[in-house]
Amino acid sequence: MDKFSVLQQYFGHSSFRPGQEQVVDAIVSGQDVLGVMPTGAGKSVCYQVPAMLMPGLTLVISPLISLMQDQVAALEEEGVHAACLNSALPEGLYSTILRAALEGDYKILYVAPERLLTDSFLYLAMHARIAFVAVDEAHCVSQWGQDFRPSYLKIAEFISRLPCRPVIGAFTATATEQVKQDIIALLQLNQPFTLTTGFDRPNLYFGVARPRDKERYIEEYILDHRDRSGIVYCATRKSVESVCKELRSVGISATRYHAGLTPEERSKNQEDFVYDRKRVMVATNAFGMGIDKSNVSFVLHYNMPKNLENYYQEAGRAGRDGERAECILLFSLGDVQTAKYFIQNSHDNDELQAEAAARRDRERLDVMVGYCKTTRCLRSYLLDYFGEHHTGGCGNCSNCTGEFVQTDITTEAQKILSGVARIQKRWPGGLGVVALVQMLRGAKDQKTLERGLDQFPTYGIMRDVPPQRMRLYLDALQEQGYLTETGDEFPVITLTAKAPAVLFHGEQVTMQERAATAQETQAKRRASRKKTAARTALSEADDSLLASLKTLRSELAQKNHVPAYIVFNNVSLDEMAELKPRTMGDFRRISGVGDAKAAKYGEAFIKHIAKWVREHSEEE
Numbered sequence: 182m183d184k185f186s187v188l189q190q191y192f193g194h195s196s197f198r199p200g201q202e203q204v205v206d207a208i209v210s211g212q213d214v215l216g217v218m219p220t221g222a223g224k225s226v227c228y229q230v231p232a233m234l235m236p237g238l239t240l241v242i243s244p245l246i247s248l249m250q251d252q253v254a255a256l257e258e259e260g261v262h263a264a265c266l267n268s269a270l271p272e273g274l275y276s277t278i279l280r281a282a283l284e285g286d287y288k289i290l291y292v293a294p295e296r297l298l299t300d301s302f303l304y305l306a307m308h309a310r311i312a313f314v315a316v317d318e319a320h321c322v323s324q325w326g327q328d329f330r331p332s333y334l335k336i337a338e339f340i341s342r343l344p345c346r347p348v349i350g351a352f353t354a355t356a357t358e359q360v361k362q363d364i365i366a367l368l369q370l371n372q373p374f375t376l377t378t379g380f381d382r383p384n385l386y387f388g389v390a391r392p393r394d395k396e397r398y399i400e401e402y403i404l405d406h407r408d409r410s411g412i413v414y415c416a417t418r419k420s421v422e423s424v425c426k427e428l429r430s431v432g433i434s435a436t437r438y439h440a441g442l443t444p445e446e447r448s449k450n451q452e453d454f455v456y457d458r459k460r461v462m463v464a465t466n467a468f469g470m471g472i473d474k475s476n477v478s479f480v481l482h483y484n485m486p487k488n489l490e491n492y493y494q495e496a497g498r499a500g501r502d503g504e505r506a507e508c509i510l511l512f513s514l515g516d517v518q519t520a521k522y523f524i525q526n527s528h529d530n531d532e533l534q535a536e537a538a539a540r541r542d543r544e545r546l547d548v549m550v551g552y553c554k555t556t557r558c559l560r561s562y563l564l565d566y567f568g569e570h571h572t573g574g575c576g577n578c579s580n581c582t583g584e585f586v587q588t589d590i591t592t593e594a595q596k597i598l599s600g601v602a603r604i605q606k607r608w609p610g611g612l613g614v615v616a617l618v619q620m621l622r623g624a625k626d627q628k629t630l631e632r633g634l635d636q637f638p639t640y641g642i643m644r645d646v647p648p649q650r651m652r653l654y655l656d657a658l659q660e661q662g663y664l665t666e667t668g669d670e671f672p673v674i675t676l677t678a679k680a681p682a683v684l685f686h687g688e689q690v691t692m693q694e695r696a697a698t699a700q701e702t703q704a705k706r707r708a709s710r711k712k713t714a715a716r717t718a719l720s721e722a723d724d725s726l727l728a729s730l731k732t733l734r735s736e737l738a739q740k741n742h743v744p745a746y747i748v749f750n751n752v753s754l755d756e757m758a759e760l761k762p763r764t765m766g767d768f769r770r771i772s773g774v775g776d777a778k779a780a781k782y783g784e785a786f787i788k789h790i791a792k793w794v795r796e797h798s799e800e801e
């Protein structure tokens with residue numbers, strides 16, 4: 182039998198997916214492999230097909246009992262003899278399986294890593310002909326990985342005790358360069374054929390936005406994407422609650438999920454979302470494992486996750502149906518502080534190991550922050566991190582589609598660097614960013630005055646620059662290597678060797694920034710929605726609101742003895758039904774609403790809409 186007939190006969194596929202065939206060829210020819218491919222990219226075929234082609238037994242080492250059982254069931258279904266050995270088996274069954282394995286009854290045997298060095302299993306290993314060992318979730322061997330398992334470190338020892346060294350294949354869904362090196366070294370792979378594939382999801386649009394008001398952004402985004410289903414991820418239960426409440430208050434069909442809810446409510450809410458009874462799921466990262474909902478067309482991140490692995494996994498829940506979907510991360514500097522706080526408090530600082538873990542977490546956080554701040558193609562940034570090459574310029578991310586302008590910030594850079602230089606003259610170790618910004622902006626707070634920063638010649642030289650913009654300059658100077666921020670608990674900012682070129686030799690500094698800020702983009706969105714509002718058919722719910730608004734209009738018209746259209750015309754009512762203004766500010770943005778009409782009718786319409794929304798929101 183050749184690989185194609187195995188693939189067809191046992192797995193029902195007529196062709197291999199990209200990369201699979203090379204991996205199979207390498208294994209069958211006796212070469213070790215390292216396969217890095219995400220869930221759903223056809224990882225198991227890469228070791229199951231060789232298992233069928235090679236003489237003897239294939240061992241698959243996997244940490245997940247339920248996954249092993251599923252795979253065995255699937256293989257049996259396909260007519261492949263397979264079994265799994267794990268701690269969940271009753272004693273009797275365990276030895277029955279061992280005996281059958283010895284007699285050569287199975288082609289594939291799944292085993293948990295903890296079992297490998299037990300006497301009974303070693304006995305089998307010594308006497309059975311093991312041709313190939315596939316290590317699934319191979320990143321568990323690395324302390325740099327997210328799910329380090331000490332039992333994985335025993336795999337190499339186990340293999341070294343076999344009478345004949347089998348081919349080794351290591352497979353994982355996510356592996357950074359460091360983790361890959363660990364896998365190769367710790368599993369003692371011999372010049373492995375390495376393949377990284379399947380991470381690119383061309384139908385996903387990636388975006389980073391820095392809106393001033395995140396809740397507002399999310400609300401408008403969802404209103405803009407009528408009839409679309411999506412997930413909003415938040416970092417904390419508290420923000421899940423507040424975002425969910427906010428969305429419901431404007432009539433969006435939303436539900437929530439976090440570890441603080443009862444198991445009953447969690448599974449009910451999850452079902453509501455999966456079966457499209459609720460359109461939007463607001464959740465912490467506790468939500469999503471094992472959820473298979475193909476029509477998720479957006480994943481918004483209210484907060485930045487703590488690393489890119491988590492982000493890509495969560496964002497990747499969008500667009501499983503292959504349809505175009507959007508993954509947008511809402512970034513704010515506060516998120517960085519929150520993430521740092523979590524890292525500091527999730528490890529016991531006394532232990533050396535915990536300290537190393539915290540350091541790795543911080544490094545991963547830096548990569549995540551880099552994603553939020555970079556101006557290069559977001560897709561290439563992501564794929565680079567996961568080891569898959571991409572040339573950039575994908576045309577389907579906010580950096581590729583956004584308009585960028587180069588701003589000359591040499592003068593600002595000189596002011597800032599000069600401020601840092603003066604601080605370092607007094608405090609050679611440097612001060613924190615806040616102290617620097619307060620001095621440059623001429624703040625009069627106690628700390629600034631106590632330190633005598635108001636006596637510095639650089640005090641107040643950037644008085645007119647808003648703090649947000651200051652932050653952009655500082656980011657740019659750090660990114661371009663003129664400034665460096667060090668220290669975790671009390672980070673200080675200092676000059677680098679590159680700084681004098683700007684300070685004394687007039688080296689030009691530029692900053693790449695988006696031509697359209699998040700606010701402008703939102704304003705555009707609002708405008709375009711207004712334009713289309715009248716033209717697009719309103720949803721059923723909005724139709725019912727529209728009908729009741731018309732009744733209200735008639736009542737007001739009669740009371741004021743004017744024709745109905747004088748109160749508001751139909752275009753205005755259509756827009757009200759769709760946009761559901763909540764405040765006078767919102768109400769004034771409705772077309773056809775001037776000051777006089779707002780003053781005369783605004784309150785009545787806003788109250789009416791609020792009442793309607795309350796009565797029609799799906800809040801139980």
Ligand code: ZN
Binds near residue numbers: 559560561573574579
């Ligand atoms: Zn791009």
